[in-house]
Amino acid sequence: MPSGGDSMSSQSSHDTMVEQFAIGIDIGTSTVKGAVVSSHGGSFAYTSLPYPTSVLSPGFAEQDADHWWSAIGEVLDQIVIAHPSMSAANTIIGLTGQMHTTVIRDRTGELLRPAILWSDTRAEASASRLAKSVERWADICGYSPIPAFTSAHLAWLKDHEPDVFAKISTIAVPKDDIRARLGAGWATEPSDASAMNLMDTRADQWSAELLEIVGIGKELLPPIVPSKTITGRVRSLPPTSSAADHLVGTPVIAGAGDQAAQALALGVTGDGDIGISVGTSGAVFQSIRAPRAGAFRHALPDAWLALDSTHAAGLALAWWSSISGVPFAQVAEAVGKSAEPPTFLPYLQGARDGRGAPGTLTDLRATHGVEDISRAVLEGVAIELVRLTRLVANGSVPESPVAIGGRAAQIGALRELLSAGLQRTVTHSARGPAYGIAALAADTNGWLAQHQALNVDREDTVDPDPETVKLFTARFARYVQLTEQLS
Numbered sequence: 001m002p003s004g005g006d007s008m009s010s011q012s013s014h015d016t017m018v019e020q021f022a023i024g025i026d027i028g029t030s031t032v033k034g035a036v037v038s039s040h041g042g043s044f045a046y047t048s049l050p051y052p053t054s055v056l057s058p059g060f061a062e063q064d065a066d067h068w069w070s071a072i073g074e075v076l077d078q079i080v081i082a083h084p085s086m087s088a089a090n091t092i093i094g095l096t097g098q099m100h101t102t103v104i105r106d107r108t109g110e111l112l113r114p115a116i117l118w119s120d121t122r123a124e125a126s127a128s129r130l131a132k133s134v135e136r137w138a139d140i141c142g143y144s145p146i147p148a149f150t151s152a153h154l155a156w157l158k159d160h161e162p163d164v165f166a167k168i169s170t171i172a173v174p175k176d177d178i179r180a181r182l183g184a185g186w187a188t189e190p191s192d193a194s195a196m197n198l199m200d201t202r203a204d205q206w207s208a209e210l211l212e213i214v215g216i217g218k219e220l221l222p223p224i225v226p227s228k229t230i231t232g233r234v235r236s237l238p239p240t241s242s243a244a245d246h247l248v249g250t251p252v253i254a255g256a257g258d259q260a261a262q263a264l265a266l267g268v269t270g271d272g273d274i275g276i277s278v279g280t281s282g283a284v285f286q287s288i289r290a291p292r293a294g295a296f297r298h299a300l301p302d303a304w305l306a307l308d309s310t311h312a313a314g315l316a317l318a319w320w321s322s323i324s325g326v327p328f329a330q331v332a333e334a335v336g337k338s339a340e341p342p343t344f345l346p347y348l349q350g351a352r353d354g355r356g357a358p359g360t361l362t363d364l365r366a367t368h369g370v371e372d373i374s375r376a377v378l379e380g381v382a383i384e385l386v387r388l389t390r391l392v393a394n395g396s397v398p399e400s401p402v403a404i405g406g407r408a409a410q411i412g413a414l415r416e417l418l419s420a421g422l423q424r425t426v427t428h429s430a431r432g433p434a435y436g437i438a439a440l441a442a443d444t445n446g447w448l449a450q451h452q453a454l455n456v457d458r459e460d461t462v463d464p465d466p467e468t469v470k471l472f473t474a475r476f477a478r479y480v481q482l483t484e485q486l487s
Helices: 066-083 125-133 137-141 150-160 161-164 174-180 192-194 208-214 258-266 313-323 370-392 412-422 433-445 465-487
Strands: 022-025 030-040 043-047 091-097 103-104 170-172 230-233 251-253 274-278 281-287 295-296 304-310 342-345 358-362 403-404 426-428 460-462
Touching: 022 066, 022 174, 022 258, 022 433, 030 066, 030 433, 043 433, 066 174, 091 174, 091 258, 091 433, 125 150, 125 208, 137 208, 137 313, 137 412, 150 161, 150 208, 170 174, 170 370, 174 230, 174 304, 192 230, 192 258, 192 295, 251 433, 258 274, 258 281, 258 295, 258 304, 258 403, 258 433, 274 370, 281 313, 304 370, 313 370, 342 370, 342 465, 358 465, 370 412, 370 465, 412 460
Parallel strands: 022 091, 091 251, 274 403, 403 426
Antiparallel strands: 022 030, 030 043, 103 170, 230 251, 274 281, 281 304, 295 304, 342 358, 426 460
């Protein structure tokens, strides 16, 4: 349903002209989210009903790509009902979505199997084999293979589902598979292509060397174009959608992966800027101006995004909410203040890099109650995000404020813990990847300058509390010690 109507600057030359719209579509892990930015100064948010993730075995995580297609129809219907003047003549669409997730189709365009998600960890052995096969893999594309990446998914399929692998005709991440279904071209862009772990991040081209190791040809992958390229126009919509009269013919830009789009939404665009996204997963990213290990390409030209993540951030809070009966929004309100608090490691879906530390709740005492465990879960998520931030920033977090977004970032106690752990001011905005990619689409059409679109309305600012800093330092040390013992 629509939410909000926060004001946003637009170019004054359009104040008296026909209203222009930019739609951002984010194919997330649990729902499709939509954002609309208007040249008359408003932005609005929409969401689909949730769709399921299938976990057939421990470590597996799959989704039916047809569910995304239906959900996009839901969101687009909501949008055109709310904005009846929207048409192909005054609208542009940007696409974003979950990174790394692997969608494969045969020569007839039919899905060969469910999509393997970024959170799937089955490909640990395959990723290790790939990494050993090419020592300079990280130098070519920013990262050595890990189970989350498309490269590892494909290697696993080749080893374990060879009949399926042999039938592959197209390989795409969710937003690019949806682009093709919309009839808006067969293309991807540097941020998602680099996150597939198969692109040379210096050349913005598929690496022939890495493709050969994985066992695929370049013809299976979409061409790589800049994020603001118009790849085509909408020609098809889900059959249940009633938006065709409004949106067929609408231009679609190449877009960006969800973390690059979230970086845009939070204003993480300047050299050294840091942002944290706390959704189902938790991600930390830093905008930089030269390629290095641990960095994907940004949605911006000549920029990279150093990035690391944990599979379970908001997911860990939702998990605890489901088994404790404490509503998600009230987890922070239930926090305890035990002198000997429990310790929680949020690796409920394993570690992204394949390390062996499991999800763990330890240091329990008979005096602990729900409030103390709630505190431990919240604290564990915060500590992991601080740990990742230090890694992404190579141990030196800039003194500038750290921007934070995502659903779980709405929890004030989490922002306080992050501020204390980073010893930096933390700013918060509710704007997500769908907004970021809508802003980029608007800029592509020329009616919303990028620097205006990214002048984020940061709703809350938190400064480090000295007492919390002291407590966090001790808890961080215990967390790291436990992680090393269990890895």
